[in-house]
Amino acid sequence: MPEVALNLSRGCGNPTGFANIQAGDVVVDFGCGGGIDVILAAHKVGPQGRVVGVDGAPQMIERAKQAVAEAGLQDRDIEFHNTYLNKTQLPDGFADVVTSNCVINLCPDKDAVYEEAFRILQPNGRIAISDIVLSENIAPELQERFQTTWAGCLGGAIPEEDYWQTVREAGFSEIQIVARHILTPEELEGMACCPGEEFTPPPSKEDRVAVEGKVTSVKFTVMKPPLK
Ligand SMILES: C[S@@+](CC[C@H](N)C(=O)[O-])C[C@H]1O[C@@H](n2cnc3c(N)ncnc32)[C@H](O)[C@@H]1O
Numbered sequence: 001m002p003e004v005a006l007n008l009s010r011g012c013g014n015p016t017g018f019a020n021i022q023a024g025d026v027v028v029d030f031g032c033g034g035g036i037d038v039i040l041a042a043h044k045v046g047p048q049g050r051v052v053g054v055d056g057a058p059q060m061i062e063r064a065k066q067a068v069a070e071a072g073l074q075d076r077d078i079e080f081h082n083t084y085l086n087k088t089q090l091p092d093g094f095a096d097v098v099t100s101n102c103v104i105n106l107c108p109d110k111d112a113v114y115e116e117a118f119r120i121l122q123p124n125g126r127i128a129i130s131d132i133v134l135s136e137n138i139a140p141e142l143q144e145r146f147q148t149t150w151a152g153c154l155g156g157a158i159p160e161e162d163y164w165q166t167v168r169e170a171g172f173s174e175i176q177i178v179a180r181h182i183l184t185p186e187e188l189e190g191m192a193c194c195p196g197e198e199f200t201p202p203p204s205k206e207d208r209v210a211v212e213g214k215v216t217s218v219k220f221t222v223m224k225p226p227l228k
Helices: 003-008 036-045 058-070 110-120 140-148 160-169 185-192 205-211
Strands: 026-030 050-055 077-082 095-101 121-134 173-182 215-223
Touching: 003 036, 003 058, 026 036, 026 110, 036 050, 036 058, 036 077, 036 095, 050 058, 058 077, 095 110, 110 121, 110 160, 121 160, 140 205, 160 173, 160 215, 185 205, 185 215
Parallel strands: 026 050, 026 095, 050 077, 095 121
Antiparallel strands: 121 215, 173 215
């Protein structure tokens, strides 16, 4: 894995590890960042497969392209789209698998993102996601501070029940939780300062303590039902 992809990795799991990606699959990575999961997926789909990384930040797309070249994968069917996840402009039924690693919690309109994932998947396609949810409600003013000073990787996290409702309402079924764990104080601090303290200042100790035990990392798969 090239250093540029490792250094920019801001994930909270390894969705390509549990996405059951097969040789020849078409995989779309939502919020590909510096390209780490695009590269991992490219190795799994092999030369007959195809991988598309989508990210809203042009700087990340540039780094991801650099990482793919440094990984020696420039001859593979890999492309990047600099666009928002609620309008990828990919065709209906394009993908076998959608992956995403610590991104959807950041998106203000999670309904639109899951609806878009559903649209671009083939019937019987699947998504494999690592994400962050709130396992307990937190005070609104604290949530507001998350969204301003804690832009990091926690700011947009929503209660877990609301998250599953979003997934189901988009049309997905068979939610399978692969792993989950409550973030430790150290993990919370790291997530809250993501992508780095120079961009996102650390939270106050009181704020961090107030959310301890209430923020959970979930890794899961869901299916788009087959055509009847
Ligand atoms: C925490 S980083 C994770 C990057 C990558 N998945 C990884 O594991 O390293 C979040 C990424 O999602 C992208 N992102 C956040 N919201 C987005 C949106 N609504 N549409 C497209 N990209 C988005 C950001 O630009 C950033 O690259």
